[in-house]
Amino acid sequence: MSTFTNASTSTSTGSATDGRNGRNGTMSATTTEATRRLRLRGMNWLVWRQHRAAFWTILAATVLSVAWIVFQRNQMMDSLTGYGWPAKSLDEVGPEFEPYRRAFTFVSSGLGFLPVLLGVFLGAPLLAGDLENGTAKLVAAQSASRARWLATKLGVTTLVVVVSTVALSVAFGWWWNPVKDQNTVMEWTSGSAFDVTGPVPVALTLFTVVGGVAIGVVLRRTLMAMVVTFGFAVAVQLVWDYLRLSLGDVVTITTNKGVTAENSFPELPHAAYQIDESYLTGSGDLLGWSTCVNSPTDQARELCLKKADVVGWSVDYLPMSQMNGMQWLGASILFALTAGVVAFLFFWGRKRLV
Structure with missing residues (x-):
């Protein structure tokens, strides 16, 4: 009887132990499998390891920059609240806000240089x-195709660039948003605001980086490619600055109350960007605002304007409400150009990549 009991106990204990070991073994296998899935393998691992210094530097700089922006934003909001903002305007706050204006200029300049x-x-x-x-020849001799190598290179690099630029764009936009309608801080049509918020910094950086990759593939020399890419990046910035305002729909406002009275000039929406102003004649023609400016007296000027049949003002402007649409339109154009460069890279890489 006792032997049977001992045997039963032993069997039960062994079964329980085996069950626990089985469960632990299953959990260990699951954990190991999950860990392996999280690790980079194959071509992804190779590309990350090859450029890990650059990638980690970009990501670390992004984290530090975002942390600094968050700190500056909190400091700014505490200061503005203490001065009675928004009941008081920034002009009433006075020189106390000047350090934050300089901070905006410093950070936006740095972010503007990021694509280059x-x-x-x-x-x-x-x-x-x-x-x-x-x-490249060593990689081509392996089992992986050149197209896969190129796709992995571009994919990993693009991921790092997108993550960094999106984080910086969101952080800077969050910082600037409370005072974005104040032209004394930053004018929304300027590159210091327009090009570092929303989708624009992502699109500009991707286009410049992929363009640099294409230049490197064609020239096949690192130093020469870097020099040419610098010129390309600067040219992109200049062309973008020239075309930025053309992304919006210009709004025209006119008046017919003359041009010399105190309140004759039309009132524009808050934070609107004025593009041009002209005198409007009774026939609908436009004259430059310098018309009759050389008249010796006010009476002579009024007589000159009356003779020219000037009846009011015509002012062209862009309202701030168009900013988001303008940014997405410009970003879409840049994304399309980037896709074209990527297509060129794969076309070129089929025969000339190695």
């Missing part, structure tokens, strides 16, 4: 270095 920086130091050497030192 990443294009030169990340985009240009990305493939040019492999083509110059022979790494």
